[in-house]
Amino acid sequence: MTEFFQTYLGTGFGWFVANLILILLIALPLMLAVAMIIYADRKIWAAIALRRGPNVVGPFGLLQSFADGLKVFLQETIIPSAANKGLFILAPIITFTVALLAWAVVPFDAGMVLADINVGLLYILAISSLGVYGVVISGWASNSKYPFFSAMRASAQMISYEVSIGFVLISVVLWSGSFNLSTIVETQRGYYGFLNGHGFNPLLFPMAVVFLISSMAETARAPFDLTEAESELVAGYQTEYSSMSFALFWLGEYANVILMCLLNALLFWGGYLPPVDWAPLYYVPGIIWLLVKTFVFFFIFSWVKATVPRFRYDQLMRLGWKVFLPLSLFFVFLVSGFLMLTRYGGGA
Amino acid sequence: MTVQVLAFYLFASIVVASAVMVILARNPVHSVLWLILAFFNAAGLMVLLGAEFVAMLLVIVYVGAVAVLFLFVVMMLDIDFAELRAGFVSYFPLGGAIALILLVELVLGIAIWQAGEITLAQRVAPTPEDVPNIEAIGQILYSRYIFLFEAAGLILLVAMIGAIVLTHRARGGVRSQDIGKQVRRRPQDAVRNIDQPVGKGVEL
Numbered sequence: 232m233t234e235f236f237q238t239y240l241g242t243g244f245g246w247f248v249a250n251l252i253l254i255l256l257i258a259l260p261l262m263l264a265v266a267m268i269i270y271a272d273r274k275i276w277a278a279i280a281l282r283r284g285p286n287v288v289g290p291f292g293l294l295q296s297f298a299d300g301l302k303v304f305l306q307e308t309i310i311p312s313a314a315n316k317g318l319f320i321l322a323p324i325i326t327f328t329v330a331l332l333a334w335a336v337v338p339f340d341a342g343m344v345l346a347d348i349n350v351g352l353l354y355i356l357a358i359s360s361l362g363v364y365g366v367v368i369s370g371w372a373s374n375s376k377y378p379f380f381s382a383m384r385a386s387a388q389m390i391s392y393e394v395s396i397g398f399v400l401i402s403v404v405l406w407s408g409s410f411n412l413s414t415i416v417e418t419q420r421g422y423y424g425f426l427n428g429h430g431f432n433p434l435l436f437p438m439a440v441v442f443l444i445s446s447m448a449e450t451a452r453a454p455f456d457l458t459e460a461e462s463e464l465v466a467g468y469q470t471e472y473s474s475m476s477f478a479l480f481w482l483g484e485y486a487n488v489i490l491m492c493l494l495n496a497l498l499f500w501g502g503y504l505p506p507v508d509w510a511p512l513y514y515v516p517g518i519i520w521l522l523v524k525t526f527v528f529f530f531i532f533s534w535v536k537a538t539v540p541r542f543r544y545d546q547l548m549r550l551g552w553k554v555f556l557p558l559s560l561f562f563v564f565l566v567s568g569f570l571m572l573t574r575y576g577g578g579a
Numbered sequence: 580m581t582v583q584v585l586a587f588y589l590f591a592s593i594v595v596a597s598a599v600m601v602i603l604a605r606n607p608v609h610s611v612l613w614l615i616l617a618f619f620n621a622a623g624l625m626v627l628l629g630a631e632f633v634a635m636l637l638v639i640v641y642v643g644a645v646a647v648l649f650l651f652v653v654m655m656l657d658i659d660f661a662e663l664r665a666g667f668v669s670y671f672p673l674g675g676a677i678a679l680i681l682l683v684e685l686v687l688g689i690a691i692w693q694a695g696e697i698t699l700a701q702r703v704a705p706t707p708e709d710v711p712n713i714e715a716i717g718q719i720l721y722s723r724y725i726f727l728f729e730a731a732g733l734i735l736l737v738a739m740i741g742a743i744v745l746t747h748r749a750r751g752g753v754r755s756q757d758i759g760k761q762v763r764r765r766p767q768d769a770v771r772n773i774d775q776p777v778g779k780g781v782e783l
Contacts, residue, residue: 318612348631349631349711350631350632353636353639354635356635356643357635357638357639357642357643360638360639360642360643360644360647361638361642361643363643363647364615364647367647367651367654368612371608371650371654379654382654383651383654383655386647386648386650386651387651389647390644390647390648393643393644410713545756546758
């Protein structure tokens with residue numbers, strides 16, 4: 232596609248136009264996916280609670296998210312007079328932008344990636360660590376008690392879980408021998424000759440579990456949603472927000488959740504490869520496999536949200552620092568030891 | 580090439596401008612946020628140099644962890660601006676001395692740079708041409724500089740243990756929880772069914 236535009240519009244401008252279109256091709260379906268995933272979240276949650284969930288707007292309530300979107304769009308934007316205005320407006324924009332940025336390096340299929348950079352995984356780690364700024368800045372700029380508590384909690388929580396996520400990613404990177412996400416997916420082919428996915432590797436499976444739980448904590452989903460615990464902090468950092476600024480938080484949060492589900496699929500369960508290495512399954516396009524896997528993880532996220540009670544704050548910290556950190560560190564040690572023994576020349 | 584030049588001047592001017600704003604901003608929280616912007620654009624400069632690994636590390640370590648903690652602390656400060664300005668005269672000599680040292684270092688640095696580039700062959704470790712720079716760093720860090728690298732690790736470990744020892748205090752009267760003990764607890768450990776006679780106190 233880049234070549235097509237470059238032949239008509241010149242090298243530089245053609246490249247620019249082609250990439251702009253590619254970015255829109257990722258961002259617009261992503262927004263649609265966020266709208267649908269919010270609907271799916273509410274439906275799954277309702278089904279577990281034996282309720283109907285949204286069922287009024289459109290067939291089966293499918294258009295509920297769009298109705299909600301229209302509603303917040305038409306609301307008045309209120310900026311508290313005691314708030315720090317510039318930062319108050321900046322915070323949701325940061326959250327939303329950061330949530331979109333990470334998608335640049337996601338391989339949707341073999342070769343179907345906007346930026347195939349060789350530090351893809353580090354890039355995602357870097358971008359996801361920026362996400363906390365939206366929360367922290369909004370909590371501080373609101374100049375209000377509960378958002379501030381929420382911001383404190385968010386920054387402590389993100390740092391705790393990013394450490395163990397980092398170690399989990401290192402063990403995957405060690406096994407795959409690359410930071411490039413496409414290479415990581417390709418190295419997951421053929422476990423025991425027929426399974427695709429690092430999750431089937433006994434040394435990496437515990438890491439897959441740690442990563443799944445850490446990604447819930449990283450996106451501040453239930454049971455780790457201490458930052459917006461409604462019984463303690465009203466709505467946490469979003470308390471003072473209304474209208475579009477609130478909607479940006481909302482969209483950014485769900486875009487992050489989808490990204491984390493997708494990362495679970497990419498890093499441990501074969502990404503765009505079919506789960507079983509069997510020729511007929513390869514006729515299904517890779518992007519379908521990836522989206523199905525992503526949705527399976529999203530279902531797990533919703534399921535956990537509907538069934539597991541919220542952690543207490545000290546329990547959350549304990550899980551991050553006293554359980555996941557030593558465990559993931561131990562597995563980095565195990566994985567690198569195993570690889571030294573088998574792949575890199577007999578531990579020499 | 581022009582795009583790279585434009586990008587360089589964009590990143591460089593934002594770095595300088597936000598660095599200036601770090602010291603000009605009245606609100607310390609704003610200062611930290613400008614500092615974060617400076618870090619971020621410095622990472623952009625690293626990408627332009629072709630050092631994408633260093634750029635990502637800069638974002639992950641400085642922007643993602645150090646600055647968050649920094650912001651965490653600064654946000655909780657109770658700032659009294661009058662008090663902040665009060666010590667200006669007494670701090671001026673020290674601040675001036677530090678500024679002077681930095682100026683001398685800058686001049687020296689520019690002078691050395693003007694003296695000519697270090698040619699590739701004279702470098703202690705020539706940059707390999709065809710490997711990504713994560714591999715290049717790994718090859719040199721874990722071979723030639725392995726002892727320095729491990730010494731750095733040891734120093735950090737000692738610093739970490741030191742920090743824990745210094746800040747840890749065993750407080751009395753705290754009911755800390757043992758999660759294992761809580762999970763092991765069974766109803767018969769905590770609940771007693773007794774046939775309580777009327778008019779008598781309960782034995783606890």
